[in-house]
Amino acid sequence: MNIIIFGPPGAGKGTQAKNLVSKLKNFQVSTGDILRDEIKNNTEIGKKIINNMNEGKFVDDQIVNKLLENIIFDNDKKNKLIFDGYPRTINQAKNLEKLLNRSNQKIDHIFFLNVNKDSIVKRIEKRKVLEKRSDDDAETILKRYDNYMEVTKPVLDYYLKNPNFHEIDGSMKIPDISKKIEGILNV
Ligand code: AMP
Numbered sequence: 001m002n003i004i005i006f007g008p009p010g011a012g013k014g015t016q017a018k019n020l021v022s023k024l025k026n027f028q029v030s031t032g033d034i035l036r037d038e039i040k041n042n043t044e045i046g047k048k049i050i051n052n053m054n055e056g057k058f059v060d061d062q063i064v065n066k067l068l069e070n071i072i073f074d075n076d077k078k079n080k081l082i083f084d085g086y087p088r089t090i091n092q093a094k095n096l097e098k099l100l101n102r103s104n105q106k107i108d109h110i111f112f113l114n115v116n117k118d119s120i121v122k123r124i125e126k127r128k129v130l131e132k133r134s135d136d137d138a139e140t141i142l143k144r145y146d147n148y149m150e151v152t153k154p155v156l157d158y159y160l161k162n163p164n165f166h167e168i169d170g171s172m173k174i175p176d177i178s179k180k181i182e183g184i185l186n187v
Helices: 013-024 031-040 042-055 061-072 091-100 117-131 137-154 153-162 173-187
Strands: 005-006 027-030 081-084 109-114 165-169
Touching: 005 013, 005 153, 013 027, 013 109, 013 173, 027 031, 027 061, 027 117, 031 042, 031 061, 031 091, 042 061, 061 091, 061 165, 081 109, 109 153, 165 173
Parallel strands: 005 081, 005 109, 027 081, 109 165
Antiparallel strands: none
């Protein structure tokens, strides 16, 4: 089963993806984590993306799409993918569909965690204290939210027609969101 967890920054995508990983023994595909690792390891890609990431801007589609390709064609992970933070643009959504088709896979479920702007700002301010992410300061959060509304939210239209599209109230407590998702997946 391949699943997309979709939503604004701070919606709880990573938390819910990790919960599903432990339930289903699937693999979390967090492009944010993958990109942060590139920076931490000071790779060529890391050097190219550090400024954009720190400023809350998206990393170039070409770079993210390429990193994703290796994961989709990894046989050990086939049909066990939980996407968190990808796709974020229409180009990425089309790329994902193309790569999944080529590897005889599909998206089985899409969960949209819907949370309003005020809750997001509060949550990310808390996360900054815990995780010390350089892109979690107040000004950058707002920029990331605006990017989401402008570039990522239109990706929802791409998935709305899918019979396995589920909108979840992301302002609920974490365990309640997990229960709702697990109920839909019957796990
Ligand atoms: P996240 O951990 O998902 O909140 O992502 C943190 C940052 O990584 C984002 O603000 C972007 O700079 C970058 N990023 C993560 N995923 C993507 C993606 N799919 N496309 C472009 N940039 C991304």
